[in-house]
Amino acid sequence: MSVQNLNTYDPFADEGDPLGDSKDVNSPNDYIHIRIQQRNGRKTLTTLQGLPKQYDPKKLLKAFKKEFACNGTLVDDEKMGQVIQLQGDQRAKINSFLVENGMEKSTIKVHGF
Amino acid sequence: MASEEPLFDPSLKKKKKKTVVIVEDPLAADADPTKPAPETIDNTTVSGEKVDLGPTTAHELLKEKKEKDESLAMFGEFKKKKKKKEIPMDFGDDSSPAPAAASEAPVEGATITADDLDFSDMKKKKKSSKKKADLEAFEKELNDSKAKSKGDGEDDDEEEGEVDTSHLDNIDEAELGDDPFAQSGEAPVGLDAGNEPWLKSDRDYTYPELLTRFYASLHAANPSLLSSASKKRYTIAPPQLFREGNKKSIFANVTEICKKMHRQPEHVIQFLFAEMGTTGSVDGAGRLVIKGRFQQKQIENVLRRYMVEYVTCKTCKSPDTLLTKENRIFFMACESCGSRRSVNAIKSGFQAQVGKRSKNKTG
Numbered sequence: 001m002s003v004q005n006l007n008t009y010d011p012f013a014d015e016g017d018p019l020g021d022s023k024d025v026n027s028p029n030d031y032i033h034i035r036i037q038q039r040n041g042r043k044t045l046t047t048l049q050g051l052p053k054q055y056d057p058k059k060l061l062k063a064f065k066k067e068f069a070c071n072g073t074l075v076d077d078e079k080m081g082q083v084i085q086l087q088g089d090q091r092a093k094i095n096s097f098l099v100e101n102g103m104e105k106s107t108i109k110v111h112g113f
Numbered sequence: 114m115a116s117e118e119p120l121f122d123p124s125l126k127k128k129k130k131k132t133v134v135i136v137e138d139p140l141a142a143d144a145d146p147t148k149p150a151p152e153t154i155d156n157t158t159v160s161g162e163k164v165d166l167g168p169t170t171a172h173e174l175l176k177e178k179k180e181k182d183e184s185l186a187m188f189g190e191f192k193k194k195k196k197k198k199e200i201p202m203d204f205g206d207d208s209s210p211a212p213a214a215a216s217e218a219p220v221e222g223a224t225i226t227a228d229d230l231d232f233s234d235m236k237k238k239k240k241s242s243k244k245k246a247d248l249e250a251f252e253k254e255l256n257d258s259k260a261k262s263k264g265d266g267e268d269d270d271e272e273e274g275e276v277d278t279s280h281l282d283n284i285d286e287a288e289l290g291d292d293p294f295a296q297s298g299e300a301p302v303g304l305d306a307g308n309e310p311w312l313k314s315d316r317d318y319t320y321p322e323l324l325t326r327f328y329a330s331l332h333a334a335n336p337s338l339l340s341s342a343s344k345k346r347y348t349i350a351p352p353q354l355f356r357e358g359n360k361k362s363i364f365a366n367v368t369e370i371c372k373k374m375h376r377q378p379e380h381v382i383q384f385l386f387a388e389m390g391t392t393g394s395v396d397g398a399g400r401l402v403i404k405g406r407f408q409q410k411q412i413e414n415v416l417r418r419y420m421v422e423y424v425t426c427k428t429c430k431s432p433d434t435l436l437t438k439e440n441r442i443f444f445m446a447c448e449s450c451g452s453r454r455s456v457n458a459i460k461s462g463f464q465a466q467v468g469k470r471s472k473n474k475t476g
Contacts, residue, residue, distance in 0.1 A: 033462050037390040038405040040360075040468070049463045080463045111388050111462070113411030 032098070034091050036112035046091055047075075048084040057082045068093050347432045349373050349420075352412045357402060361393075364401040364412060374424050376436060380459070381419060387461035388415050428452040 032052075037045040051057055057074055061084050065072050072086035086094075091110050099105050350373070353365040364385075371378040382401060386392055389411075393403040425432050426447035433448040436456070446453045 035390055035462055037465050037467060042406075045465050045467065047463050047465055075463075075465065077463055083463045083465075085465055111390075113389055113407060113414050 030107070031109040032103070032107055034094050034108065034110045034112075036089055036091055043087075044089045046086045046089060046094065048086070048094060049080050051082070051084070057084055060084065064090070064094065064097070067097060349416075352409055352416060354407060354409045354412055356406070360404065360406065362403045362405065362407040363396075364403060367395075367401045368399045370416065374420065374432070375434070376424065380423070380436065381416075383459050384419050384423070385412070385415055387459050388418065390461075390464060423456055426450060426452060427454060 031050055033047075033049045035047045035049065037047065039045055051060070061072055061074055064070075064084065064086060068086065068088075068090050070087045070090060072084060075083045075085050077083050091112060095105075095108055095110055098108055349370055350366060352367075352370065355363045355365060357363050367381065368378055371381050374381070378395075382393075382395070385401070385403070389403070389405070389407070391403055391405045393401060396402050420432070423436060423443075423445065424434060426434050426445070426449070429447060429450040429452070431447055431449040435446045435448060437444050437446065441458075443456045443458060444453055445456050
């Protein structure tokens with residue numbers, strides 16, 4: 001028998017960390033952003049931005065390319081740092097891949113239509 | 114509304130009075146058949162007609178009882194209570210229908226249950242109404258309610274028994290001694306059934322009764338409230354998209370949608386471009402020209418995300434919000450719940466090089 005009133009319950013659990021939220025207002029580096037860009041025709045590009053430091057983008061890119069059977073490059077951007085760029089719409093695949101490999105789903109943001 | 118309600122009240126009361134009266138008679142009539150089944154066959158069979166007259170001739174019966182009660186020291190207390198109750202009897206009968214107007218169905222249900230129950234229960238109810246009428250004795254009676262119920266039961270039996278079988282007083286007393294316990298066993302049921310009419314018969318209305326009555330009359334008066342009561346969904350016209358040439362899409366009703374969302378078109382357009390990774394412009398007719406091929410479904414998706422992020426209140430899910438900018442930070446204030454929170458600024462993020470570099474100004 002456990003007393004329900006004594007259970008520790010966080011009423012703001014589903015709201016996320018308020019401090020993290022405020023941090024996000026100031027620092028853009030909190031999330032991993034997955035974006036899509038249209039090219040000519042029905043071709044698209046997928047970009048992965050904001051990868052945490054502990055992951056090696058080169059190895060990740062290699063894994064992506066093998067897993068998704070697509071080409072891709074590592075782009076150095078002045079503001080955004082290193083960005084993984086993949087050919088085709090790989091947003092859903094990247095998302096599931098990262099989640100399967102132990103990344104927090106709440107830290108990943110998928111953009112685009 | 115105000116004029117209508119008074120009209121409703123009298124009619125309802127009258128109906129209820131009629132119904133109550135009718136109910137009482139049947140109950141008395143029913144009491145005859147029911148009583149034989151339960152316990153006091155002797156009393157009912159002999160005094161069937163008198164039982165019908167019971168409510169009206171209660172005074173006579175009670176007087177007789179008083180005399181008998183005097184002989185019984187045990188019931189001395191009960192006599193006094195009965196005397197008090199007898200006077201309000203008439204009032205109780207009259208007053209009971211009026212409050213009962215609030216809920217006819219409950220009354221009928223209660224009466225039906227009363228039918229199932231013994232005749233003594235009916236008397237209890239009436240007496241209970243009398244009890245309420247006696248405000249002075251009310252609290253005392255509440256405290257002694259159980260004991261009183263037993264006493265009432267005894268009294269009822271006495272009434273029936275006394276009138277017809279005066280020579281059986283001793284036997285009746287013995288039976289009375291037994292009956293109270295038997296009735297006390299039934300008493301919980303009798304009391305529960307008696308409680309509802311108890312409340313209805315009293316001048317004090319209970320809140321739920323009044324509330325249900327209010328809503329019933331309200332919805333009857335203006336049924337349009339019923340539909341509005343069910344939350345109407347927040348709807349926005351679907352975005353209209355056309356293709357301009359081969360590589361551009363036209364989002365025709367941006368301004369309309371922005372107006373509906375109470376947001377600046379610039380803000381919405383900025384979000385659209387950042388989210389879709391394209392650029393574009395607003396043409397002379399207020400339409401948005403987006404570079405790239407987009408379908409209505411895709412735009413709708415992005416707009417939905419915009420609504421989640423910048424329109425709907427995170428606290429109460431209401432779309433009735435205002436977006437204001439203070440010190441370069443956007444704040445969203447909810448109109449319905451009053452919450453206020455900061456929202457993320459729109460960031461376009463990384464833009465990959467697409468197309469010929471020579472065409473790109475920055476490239």
